[in-house]
Amino acid sequence: MKLPKVRGHKDVAQIVRERIRTQCWMPGTLIPSEQNLASEFECSRGTVNRALRDLEASGVVARRKRAGTRVRMNPEGRATLDIPLIKESVKKGGDEYRFAILEQARMQPPAAVRGRMQAATASKMLHLRTLHLAGHQPYIYEDRWINLDVVPEIEKIDLSAISANEWLVRNKPLSKGDIFFTARAATDHDAEALQVTLGTALFVIDRITWADQNAITSVTMAHAPGFRLHTKI
């Protein structure tokens, strides 16, 4: 086995990847210990450690103390997804971004939304229906509920100047959230906003954002036909 010059942890990771790809180390088997690899590559154990930790993060190997480092059986299991900010992804397509609020009202949410957000029965919420546009084309139809028990301040904000999403991101940073990707047939609201026929297959992203145990906002974004999310592995 010839050894190209190793300059750093990225080289180590690359060589290990290569050996896995060429079946030198088969899926499921143990690879040599950090010590051994360090001597082979003539670098410190720290460098090998960094390389193997990176490979673990990208799902290539699995590591356990004492048990060693194993080539994963299913190296395609993990992918990092960049969820585009609407504004950015529209601009990247070369179009101008705009949004229009179709409806804004303070009201009680339907039971389904309340359940999803695990909110008290009496919770008052702000309901927003927004259409996001790329140039003059409808791009995303957004249906959002904001829990006023958690963020009462937002009622005083002019949400036609700054989008609710942007305000929340700026003012409630680092909140946890759940994201769901689904497909659904266009409802009448979807159809009207996106100007498609009823029942058209739409790509939908649902997101619920939490501050501790309290749901801040629940949002459903129906994407115009043609939308697709991409990731590499």
Next chain:
Amino acid sequence: MKLPKVRGHKDVAQIVRERIRTQCWMPGTLIPSEQNLASEFECSRGTVNRALRDLEASGVVARRKRAGTRVRMNPEGRATLDIPLIKESVKKGGDEYRFAILEQARMQPPAAVRGRMQAATASKMLHLRTLHLAGHQPYIYEDRWINLDVVPEIEKIDLSAISANEWLVRNKPLSKGDIFFTARAATDHDAEALQVTLGTALFVIDRITWADQNAITSVTMAHAPGFRLHTKI
């Protein structure tokens, strides 16, 4: 600012998260340098570095040499997606996993597939149409093309015993790939296999897998209604 005892890089990361969440460090602003944080927390720069690199990996901060570490404006932009192995996700739902090959033929791919795979005009490929079942319910309808120029061996494999996907993962590990998530109306093949009416909105995952410059396989997986992909941020 009271300082809980810092024992390691995870504690550092947690404190930084906390300060961002509580608006101590606002989105878009610089946070102190590694040196400063190291003195404040009474640990080495290496520990702070590790913590901040982890926070960068999870999309919380952005770092640039000389320019420092900034709180990201959009901390929700990145998510790690675990792409479920079909077999595993069915088993997790408590059902028995089976699959049935609906069609298997050696043939020339249509132009669309050839283009996607950037394959030579004369390429012969293996075409597979497979239905994956959870118990007795249709779960995923899979339409797959395998490039026989790249993996001729697969023609000799009994693909009713081991799924094509499983064979490829075991025998061509660590290949690169592109994954696309879309929604589409059920075609006649989809409808027949999944037992839904024509035009039903389906969640579709497209994947192309590469060995160097050559496409190994292109697969389209149409999921039965109700399917959803979940991730946390």
Next chain:
DNA sequence: ATTGTTATTATGTATAGACATTATATGTTG
């Protein structure tokens, strides 16, 4: 054979120090 104890070993992580890299700031010159 089963259980409990101990030793071993691979990874996990912290430390201090050094040098590399690069974006920014500063100052100089035309």
Next chain:
DNA sequence: CAACATATAATGTCTATACATAATAACAAT
């Protein structure tokens, strides 16, 4: 004022060493 050169400060990384932690293996005792 603008263009260019230089200094500076932050992150990026490698090194060597040390100790912590956890899973396995080896062995002993029941």
